[in-house]
Amino acid sequence: MKSMRKGITLTLITVLLILTACGNGNTASKTDNVTQDPNDPFGKYSDIITINIGKEVDSADKSLPSGDTPENNTYTRYVKEKLNIETKIIWQAGVGKDYTQKVNLSIASDDLPDALVVTDTQLRQMVKSNQLADLTEAYEQYASPTLKSIIETTEGLAMKSVTFDGKMYALPNVTAESDMQHIMWIRKDWLEKLNLEVPRNIEDLEKVAKAFVEQDPDGNGKADTIGITGPQSGGLLNADFINPNNNNYGFDPVFGAYHSYPGFWLEGADGKPTYGSIEPETKEALAKLRDLYAKGLIDQEMSIRKDAQELIKNGTSGIYFGLWWAGGYGPLADAIKNNPEANWQAYSLLDSNGEFTPHMGTPSNQYLVVRKDYKYPEAAIKMENLLLRDESTFDVNVGIGNYPLRIVFAPMDEMYVTYNMMKEVMAGTKTAEELDIPGYKLLKADAENIKKVKLEPYDNMDIQYWDPNADNGAWKRMYSTMVGIAPLMEPYKKTYSLTYSQTKTMESKWATLDKMEKETFLKIIMGAAPLDTFDTFVEDWKKQGGDEILAEVAELAK
Numbered sequence: 001m002k003s004m005r006k007g008i009t010l011t012l013i014t015v016l017l018i019l020t021a022c023g024n025g026n027t028a029s030k031t032d033n034v035t036q037d038p039n040d041p042f043g044k045y046s047d048i049i050t051i052n053i054g055k056e057v058d059s060a061d062k063s064l065p066s067g068d069t070p071e072n073n074t075y076t077r078y079v080k081e082k083l084n085i086e087t088k089i090i091w092q093a094g095v096g097k098d099y100t101q102k103v104n105l106s107i108a109s110d111d112l113p114d115a116l117v118v119t120d121t122q123l124r125q126m127v128k129s130n131q132l133a134d135l136t137e138a139y140e141q142y143a144s145p146t147l148k149s150i151i152e153t154t155e156g157l158a159m160k161s162v163t164f165d166g167k168m169y170a171l172p173n174v175t176a177e178s179d180m181q182h183i184m185w186i187r188k189d190w191l192e193k194l195n196l197e198v199p200r201n202i203e204d205l206e207k208v209a210k211a212f213v214e215q216d217p218d219g220n221g222k223a224d225t226i227g228i229t230g231p232q233s234g235g236l237l238n239a240d241f242i243n244p245n246n247n248n249y250g251f252d253p254v255f256g257a258y259h260s261y262p263g264f265w266l267e268g269a270d271g272k273p274t275y276g277s278i279e280p281e282t283k284e285a286l287a288k289l290r291d292l293y294a295k296g297l298i299d300q301e302m303s304i305r306k307d308a309q310e311l312i313k314n315g316t317s318g319i320y321f322g323l324w325w326a327g328g329y330g331p332l333a334d335a336i337k338n339n340p341e342a343n344w345q346a347y348s349l350l351d352s353n354g355e356f357t358p359h360m361g362t363p364s365n366q367y368l369v370v371r372k373d374y375k376y377p378e379a380a381i382k383m384e385n386l387l388l389r390d391e392s393t394f395d396v397n398v399g400i401g402n403y404p405l406r407i408v409f410a411p412m413d414e415m416y417v418t419y420n421m422m423k424e425v426m427a428g429t430k431t432a433e434e435l436d437i438p439g440y441k442l443l444k445a446d447a448e449n450i451k452k453v454k455l456e457p458y459d460n461m462d463i464q465y466w467d468p469n470a471d472n473g474a475w476k477r478m479y480s481t482m483v484g485i486a487p488l489m490e491p492y493k494k495t496y497s498l499t500y501s502q503t504k505t506m507e508s509k510w511a512t513l514d515k516m517e518k519e520t521f522l523k524i525i526m527g528a529a530p531l532d533t534f535d536t537f538v539e540d541w542k543k544q545g546g547d548e549i550l551a552e553v554a555e556l557a558k
Helices: 002-024 074-083 097-109 120-128 136-142 145-152 157-162 188-193 202-214 252-257 280-294 309-313 332-338 377-393 414-427 443-453 472-484 504-525 533-557
Strands: 049-057 085-094 115-118 183-187 226-228 265-267 273-275 317-322 344-347 367-370
Touching (some): 074 085, 074 377, 097 115, 115 120, 120 367, 145 377, 183 188, 183 202, 202 226, 202 317, 252 280, 273 533, 280 504, 280 533, 309 317, 309 332, 332 344, 332 472, 414 443, 414 472
Antiparallel strands (some): 115 367
16 A cells, blocks of 8 residues: 555656646756656656667677667667667767777767766766766666665775766766686686696696697697687787776786786885886796797787687687686687587686685776766666666577666676575575575576576586577576686685776876887787897886876875
8 A cells, every 4th residue: 555655646746747847848857848756766757868879889799689789679679668768879889999999089079979888087088078967966866776785885986986076977887796807718628638637827727728739639630729819909918907807818817827917006015006017927927928829829810810709619729718707608609509519617727826816806997977968867877777677587698788878787796696596596495586686686587597508417517517509598697607607716815906097197198108018018928029128118117107107006095
């Protein structure tokens, strides 16, 4: 009865608002006749409103059904049906570099769509240029309790990243902690064929990569296999403080095994801030990567190859580094379609003491911003509320990247909880009904799907005990979870950057320093420059602004 009275009250309020708006023309929440309940995070506008967006599009995503497009698909139609919000794509660009450049051009020309997703650096530029809507009030009124609770799991870090002079200028995403650590994916069937153990340290890795190159693990009688996949053209050798998460096909675990964290701001041995890229450990790691490349154990076309995934899909490569989701959500669906016996498993790469010591990222690395003067700044927030509440109801075979303005919202422990709960579901000690927990948006659906695609025995994750054909979408998520998260369930040491934001001097000098670093490191690894070029790089880096930036980072760290 209480909910019925509330519903009647809300309806009356909405009717009154509509009537008032029609009578006075400007007393509704907006300047036209479109109205909404300011207390309902999921309230539907009285009439269709339009939000023009800039869209990042993944050309490798073939999941949209015939006839659907990035602008008109199951997600955009759902947003329109539930909220009366119609999304229009006024420009789109490819994932990564192309999208970043397009956003930069929009900022520079002050020609912005109504809403888009940006980086930390772009957010700061837009705030400085007074281009963004203040979302403080819209967030307080319209962000759903679940969305707010997830942001609160960061203990203020997410809100701090979007608050300037007391005003909230973006909606920050929150990523699960498991999106920060890079692990090693390896062909276990190749290991078994060559009678090799899983490599756990650098020495083991070299031995296995050498065998993968020289001992014909695919059995085709040709010397055509590659040990370790490297970054593709435009890819990164390592993640950094600006892009700390999701660096697939880089060498982050190799650097980490040497306690080297290039691109991150660290506390040095003297207690003062230092930059990981100029530390001796990084020279040591570069020396090993240079050695592996010279021996032909790393893809000889790295940084030139158009698509690193092709080596995994076509069964050419046996090792790559990436995130937990870089398995099923990555190239493995095609790899296993081409060869059902390709048994890719995931492990951590350990240091000389037998410990896993990965660098960590920040919980917020994407920011949903709204153009200043856009009539409906709360619309973008309501779209995120809707996705967070209803994501588990969508067909997982259609890439979630097609949801307009999607940013990730996940409790920090989401994948650890999911991993443990799925083990309980398989053991019969938990049911899907017990796992309908707000915030853990896919947990119930995962519990309903796991036994569709995981075959007995449930404690063996080798590929022959899975059935991808039963439900390929469910398999991608469950295989990534149960295989990719497993290495992260063991104890490990976390290394955080002192900052994940740019300082004032970085705004003018970072692009040059970063370019110098990336080019130098790539040349050293590929043998185009001697290893001692590293020492020259350190001197130049410090002279050309690095020392100045280090002083600023020291101030930030106080």
